[in-house]
Amino acid sequence: MPDSPAMTHGTQELANSADPGNAANSAHPEHPPYLLHHFESAGQQADAAGFAMWLFLLTEVMFFSGLFTAYLIYRNWYYRAFVAGSHQLSVVWGTTNTAVLILSSFTMAMAVWCSKTGRRRELTLCLTLTFLLGLGFLGIKGIEYHEKFEKHHVPGRHYSLQSFLYPDSDAAARAAGDRPLPLDDARHTEVYFSLYFLMTGMHAAHMVIGLCILGFMILRARAGAYTAGHATFVENFGLYWHFIDIVWIYLFALLYLISRH
Template identity: 65%
Template sequence: MSDSQVIVHGAAEGAHHEHLPYQRHHFETYAQQSDATNFAMWLFLLTEIMFFGGLFTAYLIYRNWYYPAFVEASHQLQIGWGTANTAVLITSSFTMAMGVWSAEMRKKGTLVFCLVITFILGLVFLGIKTIEYKEKYDKHHIPGFHYSLKTFLDPASDPEVYKEYHDKPLALDMARHTELYFFLYFAMTGMHALHMIIGIAILGFMIFRAQAGAYTTGHVIFVENFGLYWHFVDIIWIYLFPLLYLISRHQ
């Protein structure tokens, strides 16, 4: 091989391994970086599925064991608030998907707009959840030392709920298991809300970076993977809503 051929070959090889501004130094190519990042994200989501799957399994087992208590306790949840939050999250999934599309199409203004709307919808969800939690606090339905069985033993203590569902007072031994329902309710919705808070915090960071043009120059991995995370959190709620709010509303 002549000297000129060596120079040309070396230049071509150098161009092939040239690092993009958003490519990490330990990856040979941007495609390799994308594959590794996507694999890590799916692996993380798999661990999340196993975590929430354990909570769902525990809920279904205990619901089968203490069915009357779980039915009575579920009547204390407001379907209206749950439905509103479901609509909010479905809408936020759409705006997040549009944000990913905007990043891929390099539309900076549209990306920022979609991320801001998703951010706001996330706050709306948490606001509605706060209203629900306050109601449980007012009725002493938060598991612990101050938990009260009065609602389930005395129909006169909550006439609207008893009138709507024609509930009968529970026996004391069964009424005690309503606390287990609310423990699982706060465990599952609380963990879901924590994931929402984390997602909203990341969204705030993304909005700041998107305004500087970080995700509309060809580097969309972060937006795509966060979109997967956001959709996953929304899907978890799609399972929580019927499990906690809808099934067995009428015996």
């Protein structure tokens, strides 16, 4: 059924006054190629994607919060076991890894800037650096995991209490000046290492996913994507990468630095 002409006119007027993006859009009918059909303007699209990314990070916070809750409770229950467990971690590797990840966050932030300012070669460079630093982080993590594996500190059937019952037999425990733990406390180190592997493992899983996306982005960036005014994808990936960085900042403080004095 046809509308009254007056009604249609009013419709247009209201549309223009209520939504400047829409008005600008109807004034310039040609859309940028990346604008999806159901959005009215590129601004709306970028806003929606950015907000969606933040909501996704919100879910990530909640995903990790279960682990942090568990950590907090068991740390208070089994403080001595947690201290002894943390002495088995290498502060040197941990600090190096923190620095590596912060550096990769920096290169990622630079990549976003390059993307926004249309620097194509620099964008590829920054993304590649981020990728390499991320790989480096996982490599160091792998070295640390390997060490735990060799000392039977992976929870499960082959978990060994050697380092905690007889700290003199263990270089790391000796260096930290650990005294032998009673059997009860020593057994609770398994809870510490469960949480250690869970938290760093979840974090590493996020890193792996991030690296896969990053590799894809590098290929696209070399082909010239992301620098023609549409930086949303790089920007949102940057948010994800920085979020991983933040998680690690807390994991480092909580797992490595419980009590070193």
